[in-house]
Amino acid sequence: MSDSLIIELQQLCAGYGEVQVLWGVDMKVRQGEITALIGSNGAGKTTLMRVLSGLIPVQSGHYFADGRDVAGDTAAELLARGVVHVPEGRRLFGAMSIEDNLLMGAYSRKVSRAELGRDLDSVYGTFPKLRERRNQAAATLSGGEQQMCAIGRGLMSAPRLLMIDELSLGLSPLLVEQLVAALRALNAKGMSILLVEQDVTTALDICHSAYVMDMGRIVRTGPGAELLADPIIREAYLGVLED
């Protein structure tokens, strides 16, 4: 197992009670890369995110993080390893202020007040809008600002792997562009990112490698540019009909 792998899944199966959703997923997320996970609604992408962050258990197969078997770990243990999940629909604490939301991101880290302040500053540096509205209730933010706050909250957890579920959902193209630029900047500083997207063009455009999921299985994988040029992918996910 290469040491540049941050996450490796082998024949991973999981689901909700009797309902199995994931049927033997194989996947590798490399250190320092942006990895995209694409697929249609109900393909199992969000379920996979929930397994990776420890919200639902692995039923069978292997889940390695940094080469260690973490299949039975709790959400808190995975968080301590730096596996951070920004959930679908942002899931901010609506009645709490932006700053309190960000501080909740750092909840499980044992760091000094000074270090917390520096991390807050760095999030505000990435998303200056948040600093302007730091004392405002999160529920009063626009969709784009909420996504910034959700990503900021994830950053406060000191991620080694930042997993973002549905980055662009409900956002204007201009906002998506801003967020993508922010993610590229974070990645340039060395952060690994796993991006789940329905906007396939955006996802394939910014990722180093991509996985295509369907019916709870990985059906294609390869570099983003390669998949973007693939006629089958273009037809199935971009609605482009080739002559």
Add this chain to the structure above:
Amino acid sequence: MWLTQVLINALVLGCLYACIAIGFSLVWGVLNVINLIHGSFIVLGSYLAFGLYQTLGISPWYAIIVAAPLFFVLGYLLQFLLLNRVINAPVLVTLTMTFGLDLILNNAMIYFFKADYRKLTLSPPMGSVSLFHAVVPIDRLIATVAALALTGLLYLVLRRLRVGRAIVAVRLDRDAAVLMGVDVKSIYAVAFGLGAALAGCAGVLMALVYPISPLTSSTFLGKAFVVCVLGGLGSVSGALAGGVLLALVEGVGTTFLGPEHATTLSFVLLIVFLIVRPQGLLGRKGFE
């Protein structure tokens, strides 16, 4: 002048009602548990104040300092060892559990303390002051200030402390809180412990105002319930608003109808609110 007297009485009693209700509201809001032991916790707090005063001469003001940690530990352990086992079950199961625990605690109190009514009377008495031409006993006034201080303290704990933020986060979105690394079951235990501590402290303060008997526990529970519905669930300011409103309606109403109708009035108010404004004065609509 009777009006100022009624208003001042209502303010004094309202703050005490708020103090009775915030612990109940916290547990209901965060854990979704309707905690039926709350009334008995309050009575137990009163007995603690009574006992400390009678045997050791410790005044109720200092008894609060004893009661708060004692009841916190009691509540924490109860939640950690018992209630956490059924916390994900439907609300009826946790309701039944707290009902059973209340029966045990209440009957234990009847067994050990008897059902007689007792009264904590400070000697020498502290006298009374005149506020805007209304007469207010000083011990009640201090109890009110202490009740307000406890309410404010809970507000600060929830707003400023790390554990307080986690309690609020669990209430707002449990799954998201888990993603932040929050250990939900220990947060539940802390919230239940805080609720118990507030009940115990409220009991200490009520000992100065109310006769003490295990039989009054259902009265306190009823008040807490009404205050929560009036003010709106799960907010400190809501409990304060609900407490003052309840005391006001009781005060004005009983002036005209006689004190025997206080409870009837409060439950009529409860029903009116459930029909007209089920989210309470300061509560949010559509929030469980």
